[in-house]
Amino acid sequence: MAYEPTPLLSIRNLSLSFSDPVTRKENSILSRLSFDIRDGEVFGIVGESGSGKTILSLAIAGLLPETAKITAGEIIFRGQNLLSLSPKARRDLLGREIGMIFQEPLSSLNPLISVGKHLEEVITAHPDASTPKETRGMRKTRILEMLAHVGFHDPGRIYRAFPHQLSGGQRQRALIAGALLLKPSLLIADEPTTALDTVTQTQILDQLRRISQSFSLSVLFISHDLKIMEKMCDRLAVLHNRRIVECDATYEVLHSPGHPHTAALLRGARLDIRGAEVARPAPPAGAVPLYRIEALSAGYTTTAFRGATNEAQVLDQVSLRILPGEILGLIGSSGCGKTTLARVMTGLLPGSTGRIYENEELVADFSLKKRIRKSPVGLVFQDPYNSLNPYKTVGWLLEEPLRVNHLHPQKDRRERVLTMMAQVGLPKRYIDSYPHQLSGGQRQRVALAISLMLSPSLIIADEPVSSLDVTVQSQILQLLHDINRRSGVAFLLITHDLRVIRAICDRVAVMDSGKIVETGRIGDVIHSPKMPVTKLLTEQI
Amino acid sequence: MQRIIRFRNHSIFLILGGVFVGIVLFCALISIIYLPDDPMATNSMTKLAAPSADHLFGCDHEGRDVLSRVILGSRPTVIISLLGILIALLLGMLLGSAAGYFGGAPDHFLMLISDSIMAFPGILLALVFVAVIGKGLPGLIFGLGIVFAPSYARIFRTGIRQLKDREYILLARLIGVKPPRILFVHLFPGLVPQLAPAIVVGIANMAMAEAGLSYLGQGVQIPQPSLGNMLMEGQSYLVYAPWIIIFPSIYLLFYVLGMYFLSEGVRMKFKTGGV
Numbered sequence A: 001m002a003y004e005p006t007p008l009l010s011i012r013n014l015s016l017s018f019s020d021p022v023t024r025k026e027n028s029i030l031s032r033l034s035f036d037i038r039d040g041e042v043f044g045i046v047g048e049s050g051s052g053k054t055i056l057s058l059a060i061a062g063l064l065p066e067t068a069k070i071t072a073g074e075i076i077f078r079g080q081n082l083l084s085l086s087p088k089a090r091r092d093l094l095g096r097e098i099g100m101i102f103q104e105p106l107s108s109l110n111p112l113i114s115v116g117k118h119l120e121e122v123i124t125a126h127p128d129a130s131t132p133k134e135t136r137g138m139r140k141t142r143i144l145e146m147l148a149h150v151g152f153h154d155p156g157r158i159y160r161a162f163p164h165q166l167s168g169g170q171r172q173r174a175l176i177a178g179a180l181l182l183k184p185s186l187l188i189a190d191e192p193t194t195a196l197d198t199v200t201q202t203q204i205l206d207q208l209r210r211i212s213q214s215f216s217l218s219v220l221f222i223s224h225d226l227k228i229m230e231k232m233c234d235r236l237a238v239l240h241n242r243r244i245v246e247c248d249a250t251y252e253v254l255h256s257p258g259h260p261h262t263a264a265l266l267r268g269a270r271l272d273i274r275g276a277e278v279a280r281p282a283p284p285a286g287a288v289p290l291y292r293i294e295a296l297s298a299g300y301t302t303t304a305f306r307g308a309t310n311e312a313q314v315l316d317q318v319s320l321r322i323l324p325g326e327i328l329g330l331i332g333s334s335g336c337g338k339t340t341l342a343r344v345m346t347g348l349l350p351g352s353t354g355r356i357y358e359n360e361e362l363v364a365d366f367s368l369k370k371r372i373r374k375s376p377v378g379l380v381f382q383d384p385y386n387s388l389n390p391y392k393t394v395g396w397l398l399e400e401p402l403r404v405n406h407l408h409p410q411k412d413r414r415e416r417v418l419t420m421m422a423q424v425g426l427p428k429r430y431i432d433s434y435p436h437q438l439s440g441g442q443r444q445r446v447a448l449a450i451s452l453m454l455s456p457s458l459i460i461a462d463e464p465v466s467s468l469d470v471t472v473q474s475q476i477l478q479l480l481h482d483i484n485r486r487s488g489v490a491f492l493l494i495t496h497d498l499r500v501i502r503a504i505c506d507r508v509a510v511m512d513s514g515k516i517v518e519t520g521r522i523g524d525v526i527h528s529p530k531m532p533v534t535k536l537l538t539e540q541i
Numbered sequence B: 001m002q003r004i005i006r007f008r009n010h011s012i013f014l015i016l017g018g019v020f021v022g023i024v025l026f027c028a029l030i031s032i033i034y035l036p037d038d039p040m041a042t043n044s045m046t047k048l049a050a051p052s053a054d055h056l057f058g059c060d061h062e063g064r065d066v067l068s069r070v071i072l073g074s075r076p077t078v079i080i081s082l083l084g085i086l087i088a089l090l091l092g093m094l095l096g097s098a099a100g101y102f103g104g105a106p107d108h109f110l111m112l113i114s115d116s117i118m119a120f121p122g123i124l125l126a127l128v129f130v131a132v133i134g135k136g137l138p139g140l141i142f143g144l145g146i147v148f149a150p151s152y153a154r155i156f157r158t159g160i161r162q163l164k165d166r167e168y169i170l171l172a173r174l175i176g177v178k179p180p181r182i183l184f185v186h187l188f189p190g191l192v193p194q195l196a197p198a199i200v201v202g203i204a205n206m207a208m209a210e211a212g213l214s215y216l217g218q219g220v221q222i223p224q225p226s227l228g229n230m231l232m233e234g235q236s237y238l239v240y241a242p243w244i245i246i247f248p249s250i251y252l253l254f255y256v257l258g259m260y261f262l263s264e265g266v267r268m269k270f271k272t273g274g275v
Helices: A053-061 A087-096 A115-125 A136-149 A155-160 A168-180 A198-214 A226-232 A250-255 A260-270 A338-346 A368-374 A394-404 A410-423 A428-432 A440-452 A470-487 A498-504 A522-527 A532-538 B011-030 B066-102 B104-119 B122-133 B137-163 B167-174 B179-215 B227-237 B243-273
Strands: A009-019 A026-037 A042-046 A068-077 A098-101 A186-190 A218-223 A235-240 A243-249 A291-303 A309-322 A327-331 A353-358 A361-363 A377-380 A458-462 A490-495 A507-512 A515-521
Touching: A009 A053, A026 A053, A026 A068, A026 A243, A042 A053, A042 A226, A053 A068, A053 A098, A053 A186, A053 A218, A087 A098, A098 A168, A115 A136, A115 A155, A115 A168, A136 A155, A136 A168, A168 A186, A168 A198, A198 A218, A198 A226, A218 A226, A226 A250, A226 A260, A235 A250, A235 A260, A243 A250, A243 A260, A260 A470, A291 A338, A309 A338, A309 A515, A327 A470, A327 A498, A338 A377, A338 A458, A338 A490, A377 A440, A377 B167, A394 A410, A394 A428, A394 A440, A410 A428, A410 A440, A440 A458, A440 A470, A470 A490, A470 A498, A490 A498, A498 A522, A507 A522, A507 A532, A515 A522, A515 A532, A522 A532, B011 B066, B011 B243, B066 B104, B066 B137, B066 B179, B066 B227, B066 B243, B104 B137, B122 B137, B122 B179, B137 B179, B167 B179, B179 B227, B179 B243, B227 B243
Parallel strands: A042 A218, A042 A235, A098 A186, A186 A218, A327 A490, A327 A507, A377 A458, A458 A490
Antiparallel strands: A009 A026, A009 A068, A235 A243, A291 A309, A291 A353, A353 A361, A507 A515
16 A cells, blocks of 8 residues: 555535525535645645635635535544634634735735734734743844745845835735744645736745745645646646546646546636637738827826826837737736727827827827727726626617617617627627626626627727636637637737737737837747847746 | 614614604605694693693694694605705715816815815804795705705715726727716716715705704794794793603604614615625
8 A cells, every 4th residue: 555644634525605694595615525735745726716716725724704604524634623623722723833825915914014013913923832932033033034035135124114115926925924934834825926927926936836845834725827736736626616526646637637627727728719720811011000000108197296297108109000800919017008008099098199090091189089980999808897887787788889879770779789799609698687697708798799889990908818717718719719700800909918819819019118129920929039028928838 | 773783684774764754754745635733723722731632742832733733844844855955966966976077176176165065064054055045945955955965975076086987987988978978877876875875864964954943943934833943932841841842853853763774774785785
């Protein structure tokens, strides 16, 4: 028999449900989960949003909300069933033996308290019997050591800093330091890098991996991103439909998936789009561009105290051509001005200088009013939760563009709405649904349909898939691709993710601090990037 | 309130409030077609008479039937509080929406007006408006309406400022919706959860303000009865004939407390409804 070490944490037949406060109906979230975490390993749990990953982590930490109830099973930590412990004993365990870091580092920190104070509180909240007379100075030394451990070069400055003075990555590292201060044996990391940009993400993950090894710390790592999982985890469990459908060594899971859902997740992570390989013939060299932007500059003016103005230049002499019927990708790291460009082009942001030509005709006025009448530009936002009015039904939202522009007689409008819903793959029955009754992917379909109602020649999609699950991502990209091929509407696809660009774009433009630094056919840019920024971006994949 | 009673369900508040307010509204309506006795007829025989089978609520210092006067007196309270709130709401909507939607200079100017109204004690300002517009119902309705408007203007302004940069509003502008339609059709439904309880509480506060003004002799004019001026008239006889004051007070209490219950119920309903 093979040697089986005693697990640090083992979950046995854990079932958990939510009870609705009004109807008192039990709603099962997790059903009969069982898995072990061994000493010193990084154990990953992957699943789509809403699969119960976070609730599982809260159950282990003993931080479940009032409405959640564990209906069956055991959580055994070092041979002790946590569920039979008193609340006080569990609280004591949390922090000392089990550390935790969350997705959004800013909301875990009190803005009025310095990082050092936060970390000191971790120590004072768990008085240690072995070192009863620890002075403030000793505590500070411990904290500074830990800050250095998590990769800060100047721990003294970080110790004094307040949360808002740190970047997202620094905050997350400070929180990791806090979670590790008491040398726990298990660290629960719930999507710790999802809110960070890709470069920082890599740094944090490397640090976590290193720390896990040097402290022989077990990590329960929760994420929806298989790419990260592959780098981080020794073993991987796939959570789907309230159960663990697969649990094995990471390599095994990723290279020979034993469950169809795992395979679907893997396909999603690759963003395979059917028919995308069939490249459209390149338009003739002299083709008239649909849009030609020349020397476009824009910025925001904020009025500070006593009328002093603060100008921030966001776009700096941007020039760009969008050809009819193409999908042009615009890629750049966060804050480089991609969204501002989208707002200027749609006319939502006034006060820019430069020239925009539409079919080689100068658009004299950037303001919204004139744009709409001539030729509307569609816009799809990143967050489908914010881009649909929560008080209106899908049918109403889709009809609104026709109504306000007096298009089509009233009796035909519903018919048009149904046709459009079919085109974007929304079943008819959703016509009277409210946005909160739809999933993220369905909302994004509605948002796209609203833009398509006015039959625009260009749709700007601003990070249309980055807040969606991987499997849904590829569905939405497939839809964008199909609509582009079917109706010939051009897309400007804004994203920070080169995989998205590679999946459906014909050409790509690379943006860096307000400038377009490189444009070209997708293959050329990926395989022989000219600029250092592009190289950095291509290394992600 | 919540900490003491801790109802989990909003319907208990809605039912209680509905019953209380319903009683007062029913009386105000019935007074149009039926009154148990002539509320104006003085009678020296029944001066300060205690409650009896003939006069359920007793009689006042002029021998007038208190029950009839209370029923009739609830009419101005209801009319003024409902119409007054309508005026306040309309004014608040205009000022607040303009300030919130356009921002900048209009916002500063309109909020300056609103803040200066708010800086005065409400009753004092209402007295001034009543003096200018004239005593009687129209004066009261407009006076109180103006005094109450700023608090609604604030709700509209903050609500619109929060919502107008939401992406769904940007999208609405992009597909060509004009500002008035954006305000009325796209934005206002989002304000209802904050607005509805504030309106109901406003009705209660307005009823109290009306009673206060009438008590001071600046509201509904004697001999026309109102809950407020009955309190004023009855206070000299408090020791001998407390019923003159007690019954109108209970009436006002029903209306105000009922409205507070309703507003709590509405607030909780929107909270648990969770759009």
